[in-house]
Amino acid sequence: MTVLSSNLKLENRNSGDSVRSIPADTPGKWDPANCVAQVVRDIPPSGIRKFFDLVSQTKGVISLGVGEPDFVTPWHVREASVYYLEKGHTSYTSNWGMLELREEIVRYLYRRFGLNYQPNNQILVTVGVSEAVDLALRTVLCHGDEVLIPEPCFVSYRPCVKLAGGIPVGVPTKAEDEFRLTAEALQAALTPRSKVLILAFPSNPTGAVMRREHLEAIAEVVRKHNLLVISDEIYAELTYEGKHVSIASLEGMADRVIVMNGFSKAFAMTGWRLGYAAGPAPIIEAMCKIHQYTIMCAPTQAQRAGIEALRNGEPEMQRMIRSYDHRRRMMYRGLQNLGLECFEPQGAFYVFPSIKKTGLSSEEFSERLLMEEKVAVVPGNAFGQCGEGYIRCCYAASARDIEQALQRIDRFINRL
Protein backbone atom coordinates (compact mmCIF):
# COMPACT_ATOMS: atom_id res chain seq x y z
CA MET A 1 0.00 0.00 0.00
CA THR A 2 2.71 2.41 0.95
CA VAL A 3 4.69 1.46 -2.09
CA LEU A 4 1.73 2.07 -4.30
CA SER A 5 0.99 5.51 -2.91
CA SER A 6 4.57 6.66 -3.13
CA ASN A 7 4.56 5.53 -6.74
CA LEU A 8 1.50 7.57 -7.35
CA LYS A 9 3.09 10.65 -5.89
CA LEU A 10 6.14 10.16 -8.00
CA GLU A 11 3.99 9.90 -11.07
CA ASN A 12 2.15 13.04 -10.17
CA ARG A 13 5.32 14.99 -9.73
CA ASN A 14 6.69 13.81 -13.01
CA SER A 15 3.60 14.46 -15.04
CA GLY A 16 3.17 17.93 -13.59
CA ASP A 17 -0.44 17.29 -12.60
CA SER A 18 -1.46 18.74 -9.27
CA VAL A 19 -3.57 15.95 -7.84
CA ARG A 20 -4.80 12.92 -9.69
CA SER A 21 -8.56 12.77 -9.53
CA ILE A 22 -9.96 9.40 -8.62
CA PRO A 23 -13.57 8.89 -9.69
CA ALA A 24 -15.93 8.56 -6.81
CA ASP A 25 -18.09 5.90 -8.40
CA THR A 26 -16.46 2.64 -9.35
CA PRO A 27 -17.15 1.83 -13.02
CA GLY A 28 -19.21 -1.23 -14.02
CA LYS A 29 -17.88 -4.74 -13.76
CA TRP A 30 -14.65 -5.25 -15.70
CA ASP A 31 -15.15 -7.36 -18.77
CA PRO A 32 -12.25 -7.64 -21.19
CA ALA A 33 -14.70 -8.42 -23.97
CA ASN A 34 -15.98 -4.86 -23.71
CA CYS A 35 -12.54 -3.67 -24.69
CA VAL A 36 -12.89 -5.02 -28.21
CA ALA A 37 -13.74 -2.17 -30.53
CA GLN A 38 -17.08 -2.22 -32.28
CA VAL A 39 -15.53 -2.30 -35.74
CA VAL A 40 -13.69 -5.51 -34.86
CA ARG A 41 -16.74 -7.07 -33.22
CA ASP A 42 -18.67 -6.43 -36.39
CA ILE A 43 -16.23 -8.46 -38.47
CA PRO A 44 -17.60 -11.99 -38.82
CA PRO A 45 -15.19 -14.82 -38.00
CA SER A 46 -13.71 -16.44 -41.10
CA GLY A 47 -15.95 -19.14 -42.53
CA ILE A 48 -12.84 -21.13 -43.22
CA ARG A 49 -11.84 -21.20 -39.58
CA LYS A 50 -14.99 -23.09 -38.58
CA PHE A 51 -14.40 -25.61 -41.30
CA PHE A 52 -10.77 -25.97 -40.35
CA ASP A 53 -11.73 -27.04 -36.83
CA LEU A 54 -14.09 -29.62 -38.24
CA VAL A 55 -11.49 -31.07 -40.59
CA SER A 56 -8.82 -31.15 -37.91
CA GLN A 57 -11.01 -33.41 -35.77
CA THR A 58 -11.45 -35.94 -38.57
CA LYS A 59 -8.91 -38.65 -39.30
CA GLY A 60 -7.85 -39.98 -42.70
CA VAL A 61 -8.91 -36.89 -44.60
CA ILE A 62 -7.69 -36.13 -48.11
CA SER A 63 -7.50 -32.38 -48.21
CA LEU A 64 -8.28 -30.35 -51.29
CA GLY A 65 -8.81 -27.47 -48.91
CA VAL A 66 -5.35 -25.98 -48.69
CA GLY A 67 -4.39 -22.65 -50.14
CA GLU A 68 -0.69 -23.18 -50.65
CA PRO A 69 1.80 -25.12 -52.77
CA ASP A 70 2.48 -28.76 -51.95
CA PHE A 71 6.17 -28.19 -52.66
CA VAL A 72 8.64 -27.37 -49.96
CA THR A 73 10.71 -24.24 -50.65
CA PRO A 74 13.44 -25.30 -53.10
CA TRP A 75 16.59 -26.34 -51.30
CA HIS A 76 18.89 -23.70 -52.78
CA VAL A 77 16.64 -21.02 -51.30
CA ARG A 78 16.53 -22.63 -47.88
CA GLU A 79 20.27 -23.16 -48.04
CA ALA A 80 20.94 -19.49 -48.83
CA SER A 81 18.88 -18.44 -45.87
CA VAL A 82 20.68 -20.87 -43.57
CA TYR A 83 24.03 -19.63 -44.86
CA TYR A 84 23.29 -16.03 -43.91
CA LEU A 85 21.81 -17.12 -40.61
CA GLU A 86 25.07 -18.89 -39.82
CA LYS A 87 27.02 -15.81 -40.81
CA GLY A 88 25.02 -13.83 -38.31
CA HIS A 89 22.81 -11.74 -40.57
CA THR A 90 20.16 -11.34 -37.91
CA SER A 91 19.70 -7.60 -37.60
CA TYR A 92 16.99 -5.29 -38.96
CA THR A 93 17.12 -4.20 -42.55
CA SER A 94 16.05 -0.91 -44.10
CA ASN A 95 12.33 -0.25 -43.59
CA TRP A 96 11.91 -0.55 -47.33
CA GLY A 97 13.58 -3.95 -47.38
CA MET A 98 17.16 -4.66 -48.40
CA LEU A 99 18.19 -2.61 -51.42
CA GLU A 100 19.68 -5.74 -52.97
CA LEU A 101 16.28 -7.43 -52.78
CA ARG A 102 14.42 -4.40 -54.10
CA GLU A 103 16.80 -4.27 -57.07
CA GLU A 104 16.12 -7.94 -57.77
CA ILE A 105 12.38 -7.31 -57.53
CA VAL A 106 12.63 -4.44 -60.00
CA ARG A 107 14.55 -6.64 -62.45
CA TYR A 108 12.08 -9.48 -61.95
CA LEU A 109 9.00 -7.32 -62.54
CA TYR A 110 10.53 -5.97 -65.71
CA ARG A 111 11.71 -9.36 -66.95
CA ARG A 112 8.44 -11.19 -66.32
CA PHE A 113 5.74 -8.55 -66.74
CA GLY A 114 7.37 -5.59 -68.46
CA LEU A 115 6.84 -3.30 -65.45
CA ASN A 116 9.15 -0.37 -64.68
CA TYR A 117 9.88 0.72 -61.13
CA GLN A 118 12.64 2.47 -59.21
CA PRO A 119 14.11 0.44 -56.36
CA ASN A 120 14.61 3.45 -54.08
CA ASN A 121 11.04 4.68 -53.66
CA GLN A 122 8.67 2.50 -55.64
CA ILE A 123 9.16 -0.90 -54.01
CA LEU A 124 8.23 -1.76 -50.45
CA VAL A 125 9.07 -5.20 -49.10
CA THR A 126 6.30 -6.44 -46.80
CA VAL A 127 5.30 -9.36 -44.64
CA GLY A 128 3.45 -11.15 -47.40
CA VAL A 129 0.95 -9.57 -49.76
CA SER A 130 -1.44 -9.61 -46.80
CA GLU A 131 0.47 -6.81 -45.14
CA ALA A 132 0.77 -4.93 -48.40
CA VAL A 133 -3.01 -4.99 -48.90
CA ASP A 134 -3.62 -3.77 -45.37
CA LEU A 135 -1.02 -1.00 -45.72
CA ALA A 136 -2.36 0.19 -49.03
CA LEU A 137 -5.93 0.37 -47.77
CA ARG A 138 -4.94 2.21 -44.62
CA THR A 139 -2.82 4.55 -46.67
CA VAL A 140 -5.48 5.63 -49.13
CA LEU A 141 -8.87 5.25 -47.44
CA CYS A 142 -10.72 8.02 -45.70
CA HIS A 143 -13.79 7.31 -43.63
CA GLY A 144 -16.64 6.20 -45.85
CA ASP A 145 -14.62 5.66 -49.04
CA GLU A 146 -15.90 2.75 -51.05
CA VAL A 147 -13.73 -0.13 -52.21
CA LEU A 148 -14.91 -2.28 -55.08
CA ILE A 149 -14.19 -5.96 -54.54
CA PRO A 150 -14.92 -8.49 -57.28
CA GLU A 151 -16.25 -11.61 -55.59
CA PRO A 152 -15.82 -14.49 -54.88
CA CYS A 153 -12.40 -13.47 -53.63
CA PHE A 154 -9.74 -14.02 -51.02
CA VAL A 155 -11.14 -13.71 -47.52
CA SER A 156 -9.21 -10.75 -46.16
CA TYR A 157 -10.16 -7.85 -48.44
CA ARG A 158 -13.51 -7.04 -46.82
CA PRO A 159 -12.25 -7.06 -43.21
CA CYS A 160 -9.17 -5.01 -44.15
CA VAL A 161 -11.32 -2.39 -45.85
CA LYS A 162 -13.56 -2.13 -42.79
CA LEU A 163 -10.61 -1.87 -40.43
CA ALA A 164 -9.26 0.96 -42.55
CA GLY A 165 -12.56 2.83 -42.24
CA GLY A 166 -13.75 2.11 -45.76
CA ILE A 167 -16.88 0.48 -47.07
CA PRO A 168 -16.46 -2.77 -49.01
CA VAL A 169 -18.69 -3.02 -52.06
CA GLY A 170 -18.88 -6.52 -53.52
CA VAL A 171 -18.98 -6.81 -57.30
CA PRO A 172 -20.27 -10.27 -58.16
CA THR A 173 -18.51 -12.17 -60.94
CA LYS A 174 -20.32 -14.98 -62.67
CA ALA A 175 -19.60 -18.49 -63.86
CA GLU A 176 -20.87 -17.62 -67.36
CA ASP A 177 -18.13 -14.96 -67.57
CA GLU A 178 -15.65 -17.53 -66.26
CA PHE A 179 -15.59 -15.43 -63.09
CA ARG A 180 -13.91 -12.49 -64.80
CA LEU A 181 -14.70 -8.95 -63.78
CA THR A 182 -16.56 -7.24 -66.59
CA ALA A 183 -16.60 -3.51 -67.27
CA GLU A 184 -20.41 -3.56 -67.05
CA ALA A 185 -20.44 -5.12 -63.60
CA LEU A 186 -17.80 -2.66 -62.42
CA GLN A 187 -19.69 0.27 -63.89
CA ALA A 188 -22.90 -0.84 -62.19
CA ALA A 189 -21.24 -0.85 -58.76
CA LEU A 190 -19.72 2.64 -59.04
CA THR A 191 -20.88 5.49 -56.84
CA PRO A 192 -19.41 8.96 -56.28
CA ARG A 193 -17.60 7.54 -53.25
CA SER A 194 -15.88 4.73 -55.12
CA LYS A 195 -12.15 5.14 -54.64
CA VAL A 196 -10.38 1.82 -54.94
CA LEU A 197 -10.75 -1.33 -57.01
CA ILE A 198 -9.14 -4.49 -55.66
CA LEU A 199 -8.26 -6.64 -58.62
CA ALA A 200 -7.02 -10.12 -57.74
CA PHE A 201 -6.36 -12.26 -60.79
CA PRO A 202 -5.49 -15.11 -61.23
CA SER A 203 -8.18 -15.62 -58.66
CA ASN A 204 -8.31 -17.49 -55.45
CA PRO A 205 -10.83 -19.23 -55.23
CA THR A 206 -12.07 -19.45 -58.83
CA GLY A 207 -8.87 -19.90 -60.84
CA ALA A 208 -10.12 -17.19 -63.21
CA VAL A 209 -7.63 -15.07 -65.16
CA MET A 210 -8.00 -11.71 -66.88
CA ARG A 211 -6.32 -11.61 -70.30
CA ARG A 212 -5.11 -8.38 -71.85
CA GLU A 213 -8.39 -7.61 -73.64
CA HIS A 214 -10.40 -8.05 -70.43
CA LEU A 215 -8.02 -5.78 -68.54
CA GLU A 216 -8.20 -3.11 -71.25
CA ALA A 217 -11.95 -2.83 -70.70
CA ILE A 218 -11.50 -2.51 -66.94
CA ALA A 219 -8.67 0.01 -67.34
CA GLU A 220 -10.96 2.25 -69.36
CA VAL A 221 -13.48 2.41 -66.51
CA VAL A 222 -10.67 2.94 -64.01
CA ARG A 223 -9.27 5.90 -65.96
CA LYS A 224 -12.68 7.43 -66.55
CA HIS A 225 -13.62 7.37 -62.88
CA ASN A 226 -10.18 7.99 -61.40
CA LEU A 227 -10.07 4.79 -59.40
CA LEU A 228 -6.95 3.50 -57.73
CA VAL A 229 -6.30 -0.17 -58.42
CA ILE A 230 -4.84 -2.51 -55.84
CA SER A 231 -3.76 -5.40 -58.01
CA ASP A 232 -3.03 -8.53 -56.00
CA GLU A 233 -0.97 -10.58 -58.42
CA ILE A 234 0.34 -13.23 -56.04
CA TYR A 235 -0.75 -15.98 -58.47
CA ALA A 236 0.65 -14.23 -61.56
CA GLU A 237 3.20 -16.90 -62.40
CA LEU A 238 0.57 -19.58 -62.07
CA THR A 239 -1.09 -18.64 -65.33
CA TYR A 240 -1.56 -21.47 -67.79
CA GLU A 241 -1.93 -21.37 -71.55
CA GLY A 242 -0.62 -17.86 -71.92
CA LYS A 243 1.25 -15.32 -69.89
CA HIS A 244 0.00 -13.15 -67.07
CA VAL A 245 -0.62 -9.52 -67.95
CA SER A 246 -0.45 -6.92 -65.19
CA ILE A 247 -2.98 -4.11 -65.45
CA ALA A 248 -0.13 -1.77 -64.46
CA SER A 249 1.60 -2.57 -67.75
CA LEU A 250 -1.25 -1.17 -69.81
CA GLU A 251 -0.98 2.25 -71.41
CA GLY A 252 -1.29 5.05 -68.88
CA MET A 253 -1.98 2.74 -65.94
CA ALA A 254 1.32 2.55 -64.04
CA ASP A 255 0.41 5.61 -62.00
CA ARG A 256 -3.00 4.28 -61.05
CA VAL A 257 -2.03 0.82 -59.87
CA ILE A 258 -0.33 -0.63 -56.81
CA VAL A 259 0.99 -4.02 -57.87
CA MET A 260 1.28 -6.58 -55.11
CA ASN A 261 3.20 -9.74 -55.47
CA GLY A 262 5.34 -12.04 -53.39
CA PHE A 263 7.10 -15.31 -53.04
CA SER A 264 4.48 -17.56 -51.45
CA LYS A 265 2.89 -19.23 -54.44
CA ALA A 266 5.33 -19.22 -57.34
CA PHE A 267 8.40 -19.94 -55.23
CA ALA A 268 6.61 -22.14 -52.68
CA MET A 269 7.52 -19.83 -49.80
CA THR A 270 4.26 -19.29 -47.92
CA GLY A 271 5.67 -19.63 -44.41
CA TRP A 272 8.46 -17.11 -45.03
CA ARG A 273 5.87 -14.33 -45.20
CA LEU A 274 7.51 -12.26 -47.86
CA GLY A 275 5.79 -9.99 -50.35
CA TYR A 276 6.05 -6.52 -51.81
CA ALA A 277 4.13 -3.60 -53.19
CA ALA A 278 5.22 -1.67 -56.27
CA GLY A 279 3.58 1.51 -57.39
CA PRO A 280 3.57 5.30 -57.65
CA ALA A 281 6.23 6.78 -55.35
CA PRO A 282 3.90 9.04 -53.31
CA ILE A 283 1.71 6.09 -52.35
CA ILE A 284 4.54 3.64 -51.68
CA GLU A 285 6.33 6.28 -49.58
CA ALA A 286 3.17 6.82 -47.54
CA MET A 287 2.73 3.08 -47.12
CA CYS A 288 6.29 2.84 -45.88
CA LYS A 289 5.43 5.37 -43.20
CA ILE A 290 2.86 3.00 -41.67
CA HIS A 291 5.08 -0.01 -42.28
CA GLN A 292 8.05 1.53 -40.46
CA TYR A 293 6.00 2.22 -37.34
CA THR A 294 4.13 -1.07 -37.25
CA ILE A 295 6.42 -3.70 -38.73
CA MET A 296 9.89 -2.10 -39.05
CA CYS A 297 10.94 -4.46 -41.80
CA ALA A 298 10.15 -7.86 -43.26
CA PRO A 299 12.13 -10.68 -41.61
CA THR A 300 15.79 -10.55 -42.62
CA GLN A 301 16.06 -14.29 -43.21
CA ALA A 302 13.09 -14.24 -45.55
CA GLN A 303 14.60 -11.34 -47.49
CA ARG A 304 17.84 -13.27 -47.95
CA ALA A 305 15.85 -16.23 -49.22
CA GLY A 306 13.92 -13.92 -51.52
CA ILE A 307 17.11 -12.64 -53.16
CA GLU A 308 18.22 -16.19 -53.87
CA ALA A 309 14.79 -17.14 -55.21
CA LEU A 310 14.73 -14.25 -57.68
CA ARG A 311 18.33 -14.77 -58.78
CA ASN A 312 18.35 -18.51 -59.27
CA GLY A 313 14.86 -19.80 -58.66
CA GLU A 314 13.17 -19.55 -62.03
CA PRO A 315 14.00 -23.02 -63.43
CA GLU A 316 12.66 -24.64 -60.28
CA MET A 317 9.62 -22.37 -60.39
CA GLN A 318 8.90 -23.39 -63.98
CA ARG A 319 9.14 -27.03 -62.99
CA MET A 320 6.60 -26.54 -60.23
CA ILE A 321 4.25 -24.65 -62.51
CA ARG A 322 4.38 -27.43 -65.10
CA SER A 323 3.48 -29.85 -62.38
CA TYR A 324 0.47 -27.74 -61.28
CA ASP A 325 -0.60 -27.51 -64.89
CA HIS A 326 -0.65 -31.30 -65.20
CA ARG A 327 -2.72 -31.64 -62.08
CA ARG A 328 -4.99 -28.80 -63.16
CA ARG A 329 -5.98 -30.84 -66.18
CA MET A 330 -6.42 -33.94 -64.03
CA MET A 331 -8.70 -32.17 -61.59
CA TYR A 332 -10.70 -30.29 -64.19
CA ARG A 333 -11.21 -33.37 -66.34
CA GLY A 334 -12.02 -35.44 -63.27
CA LEU A 335 -14.69 -33.06 -62.02
CA GLN A 336 -16.18 -32.83 -65.49
CA ASN A 337 -16.38 -36.60 -65.66
CA LEU A 338 -18.31 -36.54 -62.41
CA GLY A 339 -20.83 -34.32 -64.11
CA LEU A 340 -20.05 -31.25 -62.02
CA GLU A 341 -20.33 -28.10 -64.03
CA CYS A 342 -17.18 -26.02 -64.07
CA PHE A 343 -15.23 -23.82 -66.43
CA GLU A 344 -11.61 -24.60 -67.17
CA PRO A 345 -9.57 -22.49 -64.75
CA GLN A 346 -6.42 -20.98 -66.23
CA GLY A 347 -4.76 -19.65 -63.13
CA ALA A 348 -3.75 -20.29 -59.50
CA PHE A 349 -4.27 -23.88 -58.30
CA TYR A 350 -8.00 -24.06 -57.78
CA VAL A 351 -11.00 -25.43 -59.58
CA PHE A 352 -14.37 -23.96 -58.65
CA PRO A 353 -17.12 -26.36 -59.69
CA SER A 354 -20.82 -25.74 -59.21
CA ILE A 355 -22.60 -28.14 -56.88
CA LYS A 356 -26.00 -26.55 -57.44
CA LYS A 357 -27.39 -29.64 -59.13
CA THR A 358 -26.99 -31.62 -55.91
CA GLY A 359 -29.52 -29.35 -54.23
CA LEU A 360 -27.18 -28.86 -51.28
CA SER A 361 -25.76 -25.57 -50.09
CA SER A 362 -21.98 -25.12 -50.28
CA GLU A 363 -21.64 -25.69 -46.57
CA GLU A 364 -23.93 -28.72 -46.47
CA PHE A 365 -22.08 -30.25 -49.39
CA SER A 366 -18.64 -29.62 -47.88
CA GLU A 367 -19.62 -30.84 -44.43
CA ARG A 368 -21.29 -33.99 -45.63
CA LEU A 369 -18.47 -34.75 -48.07
CA LEU A 370 -16.06 -34.44 -45.18
CA MET A 371 -18.11 -36.57 -42.80
CA GLU A 372 -19.17 -39.23 -45.26
CA GLU A 373 -16.17 -39.52 -47.56
CA LYS A 374 -13.40 -37.70 -45.74
CA VAL A 375 -12.55 -35.25 -48.46
CA ALA A 376 -12.01 -31.64 -47.45
CA VAL A 377 -12.97 -28.88 -49.88
CA VAL A 378 -13.79 -25.29 -49.02
CA PRO A 379 -17.41 -24.09 -49.34
CA GLY A 380 -17.63 -21.35 -51.96
CA ASN A 381 -19.59 -18.97 -49.76
CA ALA A 382 -16.49 -18.55 -47.58
CA PHE A 383 -15.27 -16.28 -50.40
CA GLY A 384 -18.36 -14.08 -50.60
CA GLN A 385 -22.09 -14.59 -51.00
CA CYS A 386 -21.88 -15.13 -54.74
CA GLY A 387 -19.67 -18.15 -54.08
CA GLU A 388 -22.74 -19.97 -52.79
CA GLY A 389 -23.44 -23.07 -54.86
CA TYR A 390 -19.75 -23.70 -55.52
CA ILE A 391 -16.85 -25.42 -53.81
CA ARG A 392 -13.14 -24.70 -54.05
CA CYS A 393 -10.95 -27.69 -54.85
CA CYS A 394 -7.21 -27.14 -54.64
CA TYR A 395 -5.07 -29.29 -56.89
CA ALA A 396 -1.79 -28.59 -55.10
CA ALA A 397 -2.10 -32.16 -53.85
CA SER A 398 -0.38 -35.33 -54.99
CA ALA A 399 -1.76 -36.96 -58.14
CA ARG A 400 -2.66 -40.00 -56.08
CA ASP A 401 -4.64 -37.91 -53.62
CA ILE A 402 -6.45 -36.14 -56.43
CA GLU A 403 -7.46 -39.47 -57.98
CA GLN A 404 -8.61 -40.82 -54.65
CA ALA A 405 -10.52 -37.67 -53.82
CA LEU A 406 -12.30 -37.71 -57.18
CA GLN A 407 -13.39 -41.31 -56.61
CA ARG A 408 -14.74 -40.41 -53.20
CA ILE A 409 -16.59 -37.34 -54.50
CA ASP A 410 -18.07 -39.52 -57.23
CA ARG A 411 -19.33 -42.01 -54.64
CA PHE A 412 -20.73 -39.17 -52.56
CA ILE A 413 -22.63 -37.53 -55.39
CA ASN A 414 -24.09 -40.79 -56.60
CA ARG A 415 -25.44 -41.52 -53.16
CA LEU A 416 -27.26 -38.21 -52.85
Added chain:
Amino acid sequence: MREILELLEEDGRMRPEEIAVRLGRDVDWVISTLRQLEEEKVILGYKALVNWDRIGGNGVTAIIDVKVTPEREVGFDKVAERIYRFPQVRSVYLMSGTYDLSVVIEGKTMKEVAFFVAEKLATLEFVQGTTTHFVLKKYKQDGVVFEESEKDFRLVVTP
Protein backbone atom coordinates in the same frame (compact mmCIF):
# COMPACT_ATOMS: atom_id res chain seq x y z
CA MET B 1 7.67 -35.22 -76.09
CA ARG B 2 10.06 -33.84 -73.49
CA GLU B 3 7.13 -33.57 -71.10
CA ILE B 4 6.25 -37.24 -71.55
CA LEU B 5 9.83 -38.15 -70.69
CA GLU B 6 9.79 -35.94 -67.62
CA LEU B 7 6.59 -37.56 -66.38
CA LEU B 8 7.90 -41.07 -66.97
CA GLU B 9 11.22 -40.32 -65.36
CA GLU B 10 9.26 -39.50 -62.24
CA ASP B 11 6.83 -42.39 -62.47
CA GLY B 12 7.67 -45.10 -64.98
CA ARG B 13 4.33 -46.80 -64.48
CA MET B 14 2.18 -43.86 -65.54
CA ARG B 15 -0.37 -45.10 -68.06
CA PRO B 16 -0.78 -43.38 -71.44
CA GLU B 17 -4.32 -42.34 -70.44
CA GLU B 18 -2.97 -40.51 -67.40
CA ILE B 19 -0.21 -38.88 -69.39
CA ALA B 20 -2.77 -37.73 -71.93
CA VAL B 21 -4.95 -36.03 -69.28
CA ARG B 22 -2.01 -34.28 -67.70
CA LEU B 23 -0.64 -32.93 -70.94
CA GLY B 24 -4.03 -32.13 -72.43
CA ARG B 25 -3.34 -34.39 -75.47
CA ASP B 26 -5.19 -37.39 -76.81
CA VAL B 27 -4.24 -40.91 -75.87
CA ASP B 28 -3.41 -42.01 -79.40
CA TRP B 29 -0.79 -39.32 -79.68
CA VAL B 30 0.77 -40.39 -76.38
CA ILE B 31 0.82 -44.06 -77.40
CA SER B 32 2.39 -43.40 -80.78
CA THR B 33 4.95 -41.02 -79.30
CA LEU B 34 5.88 -43.60 -76.68
CA ARG B 35 6.31 -46.25 -79.33
CA GLN B 36 8.55 -43.93 -81.30
CA LEU B 37 10.61 -43.06 -78.23
CA GLU B 38 11.09 -46.73 -77.49
CA GLU B 39 12.02 -47.56 -81.06
CA GLU B 40 14.54 -44.77 -81.17
CA LYS B 41 15.99 -46.00 -77.89
CA VAL B 42 15.28 -42.73 -76.14
CA ILE B 43 13.38 -44.77 -73.59
CA LEU B 44 15.51 -47.82 -72.84
CA GLY B 45 13.39 -49.50 -70.19
CA TYR B 46 11.07 -49.19 -67.22
CA LYS B 47 12.38 -50.46 -63.91
CA ALA B 48 11.62 -50.40 -60.22
CA LEU B 49 13.96 -48.42 -58.00
CA VAL B 50 14.66 -50.81 -55.14
CA ASN B 51 16.03 -50.08 -51.71
CA TRP B 52 17.53 -53.52 -51.09
CA ASP B 53 18.73 -52.52 -47.65
CA ARG B 54 15.14 -52.61 -46.45
CA ILE B 55 15.03 -56.37 -46.92
CA GLY B 56 18.50 -57.20 -45.73
CA GLY B 57 20.52 -56.12 -48.73
CA ASN B 58 21.43 -57.58 -52.05
CA GLY B 59 25.19 -57.76 -52.10
CA VAL B 60 27.67 -54.94 -52.45
CA THR B 61 28.27 -52.13 -54.88
CA ALA B 62 31.65 -50.69 -55.76
CA ILE B 63 32.70 -47.76 -57.89
CA ILE B 64 36.00 -48.38 -59.62
CA ASP B 65 38.17 -45.64 -61.05
CA VAL B 66 39.94 -47.11 -64.05
CA LYS B 67 42.93 -45.56 -65.80
CA VAL B 68 43.37 -46.88 -69.32
CA THR B 69 45.47 -46.43 -72.44
CA PRO B 70 43.03 -45.60 -75.22
CA GLU B 71 43.27 -47.90 -78.22
CA ARG B 72 44.43 -46.45 -81.48
CA GLU B 73 41.62 -45.35 -83.81
CA VAL B 74 38.73 -46.46 -81.62
CA GLY B 75 39.74 -44.50 -78.53
CA PHE B 76 37.92 -45.16 -75.32
CA ASP B 77 34.79 -46.69 -76.82
CA LYS B 78 36.34 -50.06 -77.60
CA VAL B 79 37.93 -50.16 -74.16
CA ALA B 80 34.63 -49.34 -72.50
CA GLU B 81 32.95 -52.08 -74.47
CA ARG B 82 35.41 -54.67 -73.25
CA ILE B 83 34.49 -53.64 -69.74
CA TYR B 84 30.72 -53.21 -69.97
CA ARG B 85 30.22 -56.63 -71.52
CA PHE B 86 30.79 -58.22 -68.10
CA PRO B 87 27.36 -58.72 -66.50
CA GLN B 88 28.74 -57.69 -63.09
CA VAL B 89 29.28 -54.23 -64.50
CA ARG B 90 26.15 -52.11 -63.92
CA SER B 91 27.32 -48.80 -65.38
CA VAL B 92 30.32 -47.40 -67.19
CA TYR B 93 31.03 -43.69 -67.64
CA LEU B 94 33.84 -41.93 -69.46
CA MET B 95 35.11 -39.26 -67.08
CA SER B 96 37.11 -36.07 -67.20
CA GLY B 97 39.84 -35.68 -64.58
CA THR B 98 42.47 -37.92 -63.07
CA TYR B 99 41.11 -41.23 -64.31
CA ASP B 100 39.23 -42.27 -67.43
CA LEU B 101 36.44 -44.71 -66.78
CA SER B 102 34.13 -44.93 -63.82
CA VAL B 103 32.80 -48.45 -63.50
CA VAL B 104 30.00 -49.48 -61.17
CA ILE B 105 30.12 -53.10 -60.15
CA GLU B 106 27.69 -55.18 -58.15
CA GLY B 107 28.56 -58.46 -56.50
CA LYS B 108 27.37 -60.72 -53.72
CA THR B 109 30.32 -60.04 -51.42
CA MET B 110 33.23 -57.64 -51.18
CA LYS B 111 35.48 -60.55 -51.90
CA GLU B 112 33.65 -61.38 -55.11
CA VAL B 113 33.94 -57.79 -56.31
CA ALA B 114 37.59 -57.58 -55.31
CA PHE B 115 38.40 -60.75 -57.20
CA PHE B 116 36.55 -59.54 -60.24
CA VAL B 117 38.60 -56.37 -60.25
CA ALA B 118 41.87 -58.18 -59.66
CA GLU B 119 41.30 -60.98 -62.13
CA LYS B 120 39.15 -59.55 -64.90
CA LEU B 121 39.49 -55.78 -64.87
CA ALA B 122 43.05 -55.07 -63.80
CA THR B 123 44.45 -57.73 -66.10
CA LEU B 124 43.06 -56.22 -69.29
CA GLU B 125 46.06 -55.15 -71.36
CA PHE B 126 45.01 -51.50 -71.74
CA VAL B 127 44.15 -50.98 -68.05
CA GLN B 128 46.95 -49.11 -66.30
CA GLY B 129 45.48 -49.09 -62.83
CA THR B 130 42.32 -49.28 -60.73
CA THR B 131 41.07 -47.82 -57.46
CA THR B 132 38.12 -49.55 -55.83
CA HIS B 133 35.60 -47.69 -53.65
CA PHE B 134 32.94 -49.75 -51.91
CA VAL B 135 29.58 -48.12 -51.34
CA LEU B 136 28.74 -48.19 -47.65
CA LYS B 137 25.32 -46.59 -47.70
CA LYS B 138 22.96 -45.22 -50.32
CA TYR B 139 21.26 -41.98 -49.38
CA LYS B 140 19.78 -40.93 -52.67
CA GLN B 141 19.63 -42.53 -56.09
CA ASP B 142 18.12 -41.22 -59.32
CA GLY B 143 16.62 -38.26 -57.49
CA VAL B 144 14.94 -40.37 -54.84
CA VAL B 145 15.93 -40.03 -51.19
CA PHE B 146 16.05 -43.50 -49.64
CA GLU B 147 15.35 -43.04 -45.98
CA GLU B 148 12.81 -40.34 -45.27
CA SER B 149 10.75 -38.12 -47.46
CA GLU B 150 9.77 -34.60 -46.48
CA LYS B 151 6.59 -34.51 -44.44
CA ASP B 152 3.61 -32.39 -45.40
CA PHE B 153 3.46 -29.74 -42.72
CA ARG B 154 0.61 -27.79 -44.25
CA LEU B 155 -2.57 -27.04 -42.34
CA VAL B 156 -5.47 -29.04 -43.76
CA VAL B 157 -7.61 -26.04 -44.66
CA THR B 158 -6.31 -22.55 -45.38
CA PRO B 159 -7.77 -19.57 -47.23
